Structure formats: C-alpha cells, structure tokens
Amino acid sequence: xxxxxxxxxxxxxxxxxxxxxxxxxxxxxxxxxxxxxxxxxxxxxxxxxxxxxxxxxxxxxxxxxxxxxxxxxxxxxxxxxxxxxxxxxxxxxxxxxxxxxxxxxxxxxxxxxxxxxxx
Numbered sequence: 504x505x506x507x508x509x510x511x512x513x514x515x516x517x518x519x520x521x522x523x524x525x526x527x528x529x530x531x532x533x534x535x536x537x538x539x540x541x542x543x544x545x546x547x548x549x550x551x552x553x554x555x556x557x558x559x560x561x562x563x564x565x566x567x568x569x570x571x572x573x574x575x576x577x578x579x580x581x582x583x584x585x586x587x588x589x590x591x592x593x594x595x596x597x598x599x600x601x602x603x604x605x606x607x608x609x610x611x612x613x614x615x616x617x618x619x620x621x622x
Contacts, residue, residue, distance in 0.1 A: 518601030525596050526550040532557075534583075534615070534622070535598040536608055543571050543607060545583050547595060557590060559583045576607040580614020587620060597622045 527533030532547040546558040561569040561579055569575040587595065595615070602608045615622075 514601040516601075521598060521601065525598060527596050529556075530592075531594045531596055532592060533598050534595045536600050536602065536611055538571070538602065538607055541571055543576055543579055543611065545579065545611060547583075547587060547592065556592070557583070557586045559586060571607070573607055573610045576610035577614040577617075580611040580616075581618050582614075583611075584615045584618020584620050587615075588618065593620060595620055595622045 525533060527548050527550045529549045529552060532549050534545060534547050537544040542560055542562045544558070544560045544562075547556040548554070549556055559566070559579060559582060561567060561571060561575060566579065566582065569578050597612055597615075599608050604612070612622075
C-alpha cells in the first residue's frame with residue numbers, strides 16, 4: 504500500500520510540473536488524459552476560459568463496448584479526434600497528466616494523430 508501512495512505522489516509531482524509549462528486556448532486546447540483500472544477519460548480544455556470543449560470516456564453508453572486496454576485507448580483516441588474535428592480544432596496541446604507516455608496514453612495519442620490532429 505505504501506508503494507502505491509508513493510507512486511501517486513510522484514505522478515502528482517510530475518503533473519504539477521507539466522501543468523506549469525503548458526496551457527490551452529480556445530483555438531489550441533489542452534487535451535488531458537486520466538486513466539483508472541476500468542475507464543479511460545480524455546478532455547479538451549480551454550484554460551483561458553476555464554471550460555471543457557470536448558470530453559470522452561469509455562464510460563459513455565455508446566462507447567461502453569471499448570475496453571480499457573491499449574487497443575481500446577487507440578479507438579477512443581480516434582473518436583476523440585473526430586469530435587475535435589467537428590468543433591473545427593486542428594491542433595492541440597497534449598497533457599499526459601503525469602503518466603508515462605507509454606501504453607494506453609501513447610495509444611490514445613496515436614489514435615488522435617490518426618484522426619488528423621497535430622500536437
């Protein structure tokens with residue numbers, strides 16, 4: 504249990520460092536990722552206005568068939584890319600939220616790139 508608490512503290516420290524360096528605007532929003540054991544969440548945020556532009560999760564009813572694994576994260580990324588394209592957003596700033604850019608986080612980013620977005 505102590506190891507899990509230490510891991511979470513380290514992730515929080517990394518998260519604060521990342522957030523100090525990047526922020527999103529309405530034209531180029533910050534796309535942040537959160538993952539739990541059961542679900543993957545992603546949202547595009549306008550930090551200047553303090554609003555969420557687009558949010559997605561495999562907890563949604565129509566996306567509930569997508570599993571929380573690497574393949575599922577890629578599919579979720581493609582769907583997020585489509586939703587951002589509908590809002591006429593072509594470029595984003597990727598916030599990995601303190602997670603290592605590996606596995607599910609990388610698959611989500613690759614899915615977004617596959618949809619045609621740049622970051």
